[in-house]
Amino acid sequence: MSNDNEKDWPLWEVFIQSKRGLDHKHVGSLHAADAGMAIENARDVYTRRGEGNSIWVVKAEHVHASNPDDAESFYDPADDKVYRHPTFYTMPEGAKYI
Amino acid sequence: MELNEALFQFCLRRGDDTHVLSHRLGEWCGHGPVLEEDMALTNRALDLLGQARNYLQYAGQVEGKGRSEDDLAYLRNERGYVNCKLVEQPNGDYAHTIAKCFLFDAWHLPFLKAQLDSKDEQLAAIAGKAVKEATYHLRHSSEWMVRFGDGTEESHQRAQQALHDLWTFTGELFETDEVYTTLQQAGIVPDLGPIKEAFDRTVNEVLAEATLKRPEDEFMASGGRKGQHTEHLGHMLGEMQFLQRAHPGAQW
Numbered sequence: 001m002s003n004d005n006e007k008d009w010p011l012w013e014v015f016i017q018s019k020r021g022l023d024h025k026h027v028g029s030l031h032a033a034d035a036g037m038a039i040e041n042a043r044d045v046y047t048r049r050g051e052g053n054s055i056w057v058v059k060a061e062h063v064h065a066s067n068p069d070d071a072e073s074f075y076d077p078a079d080d081k082v083y084r085h086p087t088f089y090t091m092p093e094g095a096k097y098i
Numbered sequence: 099m100e101l102n103e104a105l106f107q108f109c110l111r112r113g114d115d116t117h118v119l120s121h122r123l124g125e126w127c128g129h130g131p132v133l134e135e136d137m138a139l140t141n142r143a144l145d146l147l148g149q150a151r152n153y154l155q156y157a158g159q160v161e162g163k164g165r166s167e168d169d170l171a172y173l174r175n176e177r178g179y180v181n182c183k184l185v186e187q188p189n190g191d192y193a194h195t196i197a198k199c200f201l202f203d204a205w206h207l208p209f210l211k212a213q214l215d216s217k218d219e220q221l222a223a224i225a226g227k228a229v230k231e232a233t234y235h236l237r238h239s240s241e242w243m244v245r246f247g248d249g250t251e252e253s254h255q256r257a258q259q260a261l262h263d264l265w266t267f268t269g270e271l272f273e274t275d276e277v278y279t280t281l282q283q284a285g286i287v288p289d290l291g292p293i294k295e296a297f298d299r300t301v302n303e304v305l306a307e308a309t310l311k312r313p314e315d316e317f318m319a320s321g322g323r324k325g326q327h328t329e330h331l332g333h334m335l336g337e338m339q340f341l342q343r344a345h346p347g348a349q350w
Contacts, residue, residue, distance in 0.1 A: 009132070030134050033245070040238060041134035044141050 012038040013063055014046055015052035022097065024056050032057075099199070104280040105218065106160045108287060109181065110170070111277075111323060113153030114181035116172060118331070119202060120146035121338050122189055131192055138238060142199070146315075152224045172342035176306075176332045177325040184267035186331040190260065193246050195252065197260035200239035205271045207232045208296035212288030221286065225279040247308025254309065260314050266305045269318025271297070277323075 008032040015024035027046050032038035038057040046052070066074060078084070112225035128134025153169040184202060189195045210232050213225035246257035272294050274282070282289040304311050321327070341348060 031132060032134065036241070038243070041138070043234075045134055048137075048141065073223040 009033045009037075011060040012042075013060050014042045015037075016042070016052040017056075018052055020053065024054065027051075029060060049050055060078045073086040076078070100277050100278060101256035101284055101335045102160060103279045105286065106157055106176035108281055109153045109160060109221075111180045113150050113157055113170065113181075113200075114179050114231040115185055116153065117145040117150035118179070118181045118334070119185040119199075119218075120144075120150060121334060122185065122187075123195070124194065125189055125201075130222045135192075142238070145228075145235070145261075149224065149228045151229070152227075153174055156220050156224070167185075168342070172339045176327055176335055179327065179331060179335070180323050181327060182267065182270045183319050183322040183328055184264065184270065186327060186334060187264065187267065188330050190263075191256055193256040194263070196239055196242040196246065196256060197264055199235065200243050200300070201264060201268055202259075202271075203232060203239050203305075204297045204300040205268075205293065207236050207300075208293045209288070212293060216287065217285040221258040236300070243310070245305050247305070247310040258310055259310070261310060265313035265315075266317060266319045269315070270320050270322055273320065274321065275323065 010033075011029055012032055012035075013029050014027050017024045018055045029047055030038065030041050033042050035057060041056050042055045042057055046056070110135045119273065120143045123139045123146070126136065126139045130139060150171070151167050158165045158170055159169060184198060187194075187198055189198075201350045207229070209226045214222055214229065216222045216225065229320075243257065246253040272290050274290060277312070278287060278290075281291065301312060319328075
């Protein structure tokens with residue numbers, strides 16, 4: 001394998017939907033020359049054990065992440081606002097995936 | 099020729115084709131050019147191994163002498179193997195491996211599609227499962243042919259060389275003999291005419307997109323179905339069968 005970054009294939013993030021109606025979940029990443037190859041590679045690397053019925057891939061460089069240094073100002077303010085949680089309802093029996 | 103004997107031979111041929119190619123692809127395990135391709139080839143190898151098991155199990159059943167799939171796979175020698183010569187060729191570089199897969203797939207997929215209509219229920223059922231796998235195999239190998247052919251100057255040249263080296267082994271895929279015609283008359287195996295047309299169509303389309311030249315039909319190698327192989331098969335079997343030969347009946 002070449003270590004020359006110029007020649008390496010770009011990195012792609014892979015999202016798999018395990019069942020119709022559910023979310024596509026991030027499962028990992030891989031290298032591929034283009035989107036078509038990324039989907040085939042994802043099929044070969046991440047759906048070997050019947051994990052999926054739909055695949056999304058996105059170039060890793062297009063994923064923008066929040067900065068860990070912002071964590072306090074981003075997330076802590078939500079900690080004391082329990083009224084935002086829908087915990088005051090009784091769940092209907094048999095409701096799944098909520 | 100008796101129908102049962104012909105059916106046994108045919109199952110061996112299909113079993114050996116898929117098993118030998120599976121083993122060759124398994125040789126890439128841990129050596130693939132990138133992790134993703136390593137996985138792709140071993141997935142393929144496992145698909146083919148599953149198909150080989152189906153054919154060899156059925157062969158043992160048809161023969162009726164109590165030979166299991168393992169007996170047939172591990173205790174026949176080179177002269178008893180009846181795979182086509184294409185699949186036993188060494189892997190070479192990645193372009194060689196892909197070209198070998200591509201030529202096999204371009205024949206295998208239409209063959210399996212036609213086998214769905216076999217009057218033999220077991221063969222039709224095997225094809226039913228295998229056809230989905232072969233569809234993906236052809237897609238994978240075709241895409242790589244295009245990437246190599248329409249890639250860099252070096253990848254183009256290597257893919258063209260691979261086609262040149264392997265083309266002589268494609269004639270055998272369309273040969274008929276007594277075994278084949280006996281089964282064809284019974285509606286068990288398909289007419290090879292439409293399969294050759296489908297093969298030509300796929301090869302021409304993919305090679306055109308890949309900017310590769312289709313080699314001329316010149317001398318075509320033959321003999322694999324009679325157990326006459328290139329020197330490579332013996333070495334491969336030596337490795338593949340070692341454990342069963344050294345420790346007969348070993349289990350773990």
